[in-house]
Amino acid sequence: MLKKIAELLAAGEKKLPTERELAEEVVASYATVRLVMKQLETEGFIRRIRGSGTYLEPGAEALLRQSSMRRLWYFRSPDADQPERDYGSWMRGEIRRSAAERNWNLMEEVVFTHDEFLTGLSQRLKPGDAVLYLPPTEPISVRQLGELSRYDSFPLVVLDLEFGDVSIANVTSDNRRGGMLAARQLLKNGSRTPLVLLCEPHLKQLRSRLQGFCEITEIAGITPELLDCGVSVNDDREEFAYRTLLGRLKRGSLPDAVFAISDSGAFGALRAMRECGLEPGRDVGLIGFDGVSAGRKMTPSLATIAQPVAGICRTAFDILEKWVPGRRPQYQLSPEFCPGETLLPLQVNCKQEVLA
Template sequence: MSEPHRHPQVPHVTLDAVARTAGVSPATASRALNGTTRVRDELLRRVRAAADELGYIPNAHAQALASASNNTVGVICHDVADPYFAAIASGIMASAAERGVLVMLASTFRAPEREIAYLSMLRAQRARAVLLIGSGFQDPAWERALDAELTPYLRGGGRVAVVSRHRSLRVDTVLPENRAGAAALARALLALGHRQFGVLSGPGRLTTVADRLAGFRQGLAEAGVRLADGRVVEGAFTRDGGYEAASELLRRGPRPTCVFAVTDVMAVGALAAFRDHGLRVPEDISLAGFDDIPLVRELTPPLTTVALPLTGMGRAALDLALREPRGPRSRVERIVGEVRVRASTAAVG
């Protein structure tokens, strides 16, 4: 009878083992492998040879513990499946790859308690930096809880950067010029002759939403056009949220000639809703979004939007967080969006 199948669980190769087969002390082995100090050439060769003969892989935990350094950063976003976050995350990954840092990515799925939980885990991991992507949560209690997590982390030497989010704490920030962008978009839409607008807005009092809405209003106001409150419909920051909001807007009537969705993702839903209501875009109704996520170029018609350099913003956030020397002041990188007029908006009449 044969033994039950075994999992031999070979122990890991340690630095001591490497040192022993190389015939040097662990101290020397460490120095040789890390290049911390000059080591006699022969010993260096011997250590290296031993290391890859044994297939030595340093234990990152031991390294982190001993040296109080660490090669990981954390990223917290709402959902990687959302193209907006995916694009930003991709930029972060690119920068991380160049720096040789490992990224711990967490999706909150829009649950504030998860954001806090993850932050705590990242603190436990002693992540060099934490990036918070996307708007925060409306509830001031959660924001306070977040700050309570963030403050000691910062004091402990952690770096924090946020993207598209306002913080009360002084942390590095990558911030789209939402107001200006939306205002510019409004002007572009006005230039097409539109006067009757509708807006699909995001949830609650997210600053991103508030800014884009305010900017849009301001752009209209410059031309003396007013946006009635009834013309603004709130929805979730998702494709389906956009669909619902657009449907609601149509239900409310009278139908605007042009609709602005505060994010492209919502605009995607809106486009579907309009179609399902038998409306042609842009002939019957124009539609514009914000962000310029890659997929909107593939829509029919391609979406007019305010383009944000999403992957660049991701890069910038990590670069900001990990910059050396660490400046005394936190930095704010302002990103100006660029209006891209595409076929989803047409001139009226």
């Protein structure tokens, strides 16, 4: 019937044949055609006028284009709907752009746990569907991994969740390399007493960033100070980073630089520094991790390790479009250092001594 509608649209016709004529044309029973026509009317393709006939609705052409698109379920964690400040919101915008460019019919659903995601898969997935999953910040269990692996026949890609040796299609940033880049920039900038602000939940991504940072500082003979903000899944990262670093700055000798494990934490660190009379880039160095646009617009602009969000989305869609059951490619894309004014050359001055 959709093919018939396409033919009518191409011919510039609006009126459909009768249901009995359609039944003969498509070689189906009259009862079946009636059911199909009722469904097409419900979905907005056609309109029946008693005594006149059945006509195509004005929106039929747009609905036909949409029905020809492959359906992509995008299960995502909740975000702050602030793409300029929030990594998840930024990723959502890139996913939407990529789906539109590649002619996918995007269906979005917010999930708060991995179990909620797995339930959504079992209830909504149909043959021909594809799945992208940007998970909530919580650990994933062996049981959940086992359930996820049962969907191997569907094109399914998980974003930003490092699995290690588990064979599930995945695209993420190389968090370990990102931590190494942050350490190299601080050392190059003259830092000798860096502090790492752990302002994200303790998942593998955080541990990888910390591992990369410590590998580089160890080579340089430096042991960074680690400051844990005690952030849980639903906590405000910026607020926790602000309170934790503020207390640390008021206690004693200052670090010469801070690596905030996320940009949200870096925003909180900036507030804490200024409350103590310190200016990032002049009195103390500051570098974040994510690359959200708000960091470039602030004063001073935030130096950060920018995640390759556009590359992550592009690679994920490439996998979906070339999906082969049984193959589960995993990609770790390299982040890049994004310069900012919070890493201007450090200068020794009396403020550090006074505050200490």
